[in-house]
Every structure is written in C-alpha cells, then in structure tokens.
Amino acid sequence: MHRKKSKRIYYFQFIFVIFSAFLTGYILNISQTKSFEQTNLYLFQAYVVQYLITVLILVLLYLAMYAIINRFFYASAVYYVFFSIYAVANLLKMKYRSEPILPTDLLFLTNTKELLTMVTFRVVLLVILAIILIVAIFVSLEKIFSVELLRFKPITRIVLICLGIVSIGSFYNVNEEGSVINKVMTASGYSNFTPNISMTASVSGPLLTFLGNMHVKVMDEPSGYSEASMNKLVKKYRTVADQINQDRPNKDLNKQTLIFVLSESFANPDRVPNVKMNQDASPNINNIKSNNTSGLMLSSGYGGGTANMEYMAFTGLAFNQFSRSLQSPYTQLVIKQKHPVNIVNNFENATALHPYYSNFYSRDTVYPKLGFQTFKSIDSKGRLALKHKSKLETSEYVSDEASYEDTLNQVNQNKSGQFISLVTMQNHMPYNVMYSDNQFIYKGHAASIPQQVANYAKGINYTDQATQDFLDKIDQVDKPITVVWYGDHLPGLYDKNSLYKYNVVEHETDYFIYSNKYALEHNYGTQKIDDNTAVTDPNGFIPLALKQMKQKVTPYYALLTRVQEELPAMAKNSYGKSESLYVNLDSKEISFKQLTKKQKQLIHDYKLVQYDLTAGKNYSKPYINK
Incomplete structure (x- = not known):
C-alpha cells in the first residue's frame, strides 16, 4: 500500500515538473510580448518546436536543481523564485529598453542596490511579497510530504546535474554554422540573427535568446582580409590624410581641450x-544648435544602451557592423583588449567623469584600457572624489549642474590641453521625480503614463539651463576648448508608439559641437559646419570634432572623415530585414542597395579596419592612428 502511494506521488512530482516547465516558458514569453494573443500565436501555432525546446531545457534545469538539493519542494521554491525574478526583470527591461535580458546584464548583479533605485518601490514590494509567498508554500509542502517524496541516489543526482549543465552549455556554439546545436536549432526555425534582438526573443522566447547570446562572436571576417590588404588600406588613407591636412593648420591635439558630454536620455520630446x-523644454539648446555645428544623432538604442553610444563616440567604430551577439562592446570586447584605438590615445591627459557607480558597464575596467589616467565617479574617494553631488529635489541622481561644475574644475586642472569625458545621470530612468514647480503639461497618446513625460520634460529643461551656463563659463576660459554634446537615446517613455512605424524618429537624439571664444579667436575652432551634419551617428563625432578644431588627422581619422562625409548615418537596426539602419540627411531610411559603388567600397574599407582592430590580427594597429 505504501509503495503504491509513493509511486503515485512520484508520478505527481514528474507531472508537476513538466507542468511547471510549460507554465514558465509561457510566462517568460508573456514578459517579452506583453500580449496573451501574440504569445498564444507564437507558442501554439507558429513556433511550437522552439517552445518545446524551451520546455525541455526548463525540465532539465528543474531536475538539476532537484538533484542538487534532493528535496523536491525546496528545489521547487528555488526554481519558481528564480524564474519569477527572471520574468519580472525581463518585463521591466522590455518596458524601458525594448530588449530582453541578456548575458551581459548579469554584470549588473554586482550593483543590486543601485539597480533597485531604478525600479519603483511598488514593484520591489510586490516581488518580495511574491517570493515570501512562494517560499512559504513550498516549505510547508516539503514538511508535510517530505517522507513520501522521491530522493535520488548519488549516481542519479550526478546524471541529472550533468544533463542540466549540458542543456545550457550546448548553446555555446549555437551561432557557429555547421555545429550540431546550430543544425538542430536552425531546423526548429530558431535564428539569433534577426535585425531586432527583441523580435528574436518574442518568437523564440527569452530563454533561448539568452542562451544564444552566451558566446560572443565579435564580427564576421570581411572578404579580402589579410595583412597585405590592411597595409594597402593604411597607405590609401595616409594619402587621404595628406589631402585633408593641407587645409588643417593645427598639428598637436594636446594644445587643445576636447570635452565629450553624453547627456543621459536627452532628446527633445517635440x-x-x-x-x-x-511649451519648448529646451529653448537654449535649440538656440545653441542653430548657431553652431549641430543636428540629429542616430542612436543604436531606445530607452537604454548608453555605454554602446559612448563606445562608438570614443572609437569611431560602428555598432551595426559587429556581430548580432555582441550586445555590449564595453563588457564583451574592450575588457579583453589591450589599448584599443580610440580618441583618448591622442591626448597625454585624459579624465572621465561619471556621477554614478564606477563598475556599471565595467567602466572602472574599461576606462583605463581606453587610456584614461583618471576616473572620477560617485564612489571615488580621496583626490578622485567628485566635489559636486547635489541633486534635484527627490531625484536619486546627481544633477547636470553639479556634473558641469566638476567638469569645469577638471578643465582648470591642466594648463595645456586634455580630453575630458562626462557621462551625466540626471535624466536617467525612472521618471518618477515630481518637481514642485513643473510648468510642463503633456498632451498626446504616445505614453502610458503622461505624468512621467511631464517629469522628463522638466528634467531636460533643467539640463537646458545648466548646459547654457556651462558653455558661458567655458567661453571665459583662456585656452581653446571644443565640446561635443549629445543625447545617447530617447527615454523609454513612449510605449504606445510603434517602434516599427517610427523606427528612425525614435532613434534620433540631439547633438551639437561648440568651440569656445578663445578657440574661435585663435584659429583653433570653427563655429558652424554645415556639410553632412544634419544627421550623423556617434562614430561621426571624432572626425566632426577634429574638423571643428581644424586639427590634422591620422590615416584612421581620415577614414572616419570620409565615412562621416560620404555615407549616411548608420545604426544597429531595430526592425526590418537588414541588421544595419542607414539614414540620409533628410532622416529617411535607405537600403544598402541604394548606395553608390563608391559608398559600398568605403563601407567595405571601414569594415576591414574595424575587423582588424577588434576581432582580427591588428595588422594596421601600429600604423593607422599615427
């Protein structure tokens, strides 16, 4: 009798594991699509095989947890808590950034306290209560049924743990054409190379997308790549540099100060x-733009991706030309490189300022590799500590006014030139700060929470005034200074707008390049460049800045100059058939086929150099930036 009852319980346990796997796969997809109708279509009609593969992996992971703990309901508690947190995290990331959880996001777990500040108290409270409830239920069930539940023998435990590990580890080379797992997943309809990572996660599920991005291929090798071809390219662009330099009087960048200001989430809502x-939230910046080199910047992110824009601005390399599995160059590429080629290399003194925690996006590791001698963040101590940390009312973040004051302090640290990078935080999500005197009113149907748009508008209005004050003070400094100022991406507020329909406009932010009075009066600056500036990309900022500063260029910067002048702006695409989004000066999307033969050759040159400097043999590295 007892034996029969035990078998029935064993069957129940196995059925419960399978049911839990189906339920978890379904909930994860809901967290991705936010639509029962769409999820039902994907999982039960269009992509059934991929759903079943997800379920199989979840079953093996469940059994692996069971084997490790060897207590069924304790293992169930761990399983449900883990995937509940995963689903909530994926839902929130989709809401604010339109991207699923990816392996690179795990690095943020070292900043748990800071991550919690980006989530509302209500969400945190609900998650905590749900975890307590889940744990309480399963612990109670374990105490009631513990004696009758299945316990695995050591050999069985080892086998189940190994199967769990294999279910994850087999995806290491899923993107390698010809591998067994690639053939299996391709036959199921899975592809990790759709133009939009969110689209991949919607049809394949967040779990398969996560596993498919564990191993990163930096970039596909362009045709014709060899040491000989790279030597030819160096010679080719050395000649181009000689042509450009005939009209550039300034040789030494160290005589000038170049400041890159990344203004968090700045994009005019109008x-x-x-x-x-x-009313207009940024009248001063609009005026600055009308009188100086300026335009729109094509971003490769929406609601997030700050460090990716920062990477492109520093290196001049195009994010869209990397492999789809490379989602974060800082955390997946730069931390493995030695002295990557970038604008910082050209200055004897370089300082990075970021009024937030230093290990976000591994900046504390990345910045020294890029060549910054000094990095000042909110957790810096002693002489590296930020002197200004004031915040606006109830905001969690340091104000732009305070960040500009620290930047001005750094400007005055050196009599000669230097490179300074400022990445602000004031307008970072969430947009819950209720300013006491907010004159802005939002009317429209682009956002689910109208008040947050009004809050955001007030925040960028504060940025608008602080930026004008900053430039006024820069004009009082008696040495040549040029400021490259740009918003990195739109805030993730406009969730009722279709990114498919408004793909270009919702990836366009504001930028300007400003040379101070001293620079203009001493032939170190140009007030306004009009050629090919209406729409650019972050990788275009180096050549534009050097042109603004009348600065001679290296072969590498000659290449970037030609790319900026002769090619449309480019970004990693969010929708459509192409992984690359090309946008002309009228903010209209164009296809690769529409490019001229000369433009296509220029893109090929660009890809060859980018591959060589990141994934290739570095044949050109010793020569191309000198």
Missing part, C-alpha cells in the same frame, strides 16, 4: 510622434 507639450 520631435516624438503623438507627443504635444505646452
């Missing part, structure tokens, strides 16, 4: 479809 504000 350009966003279905948004109406009662």
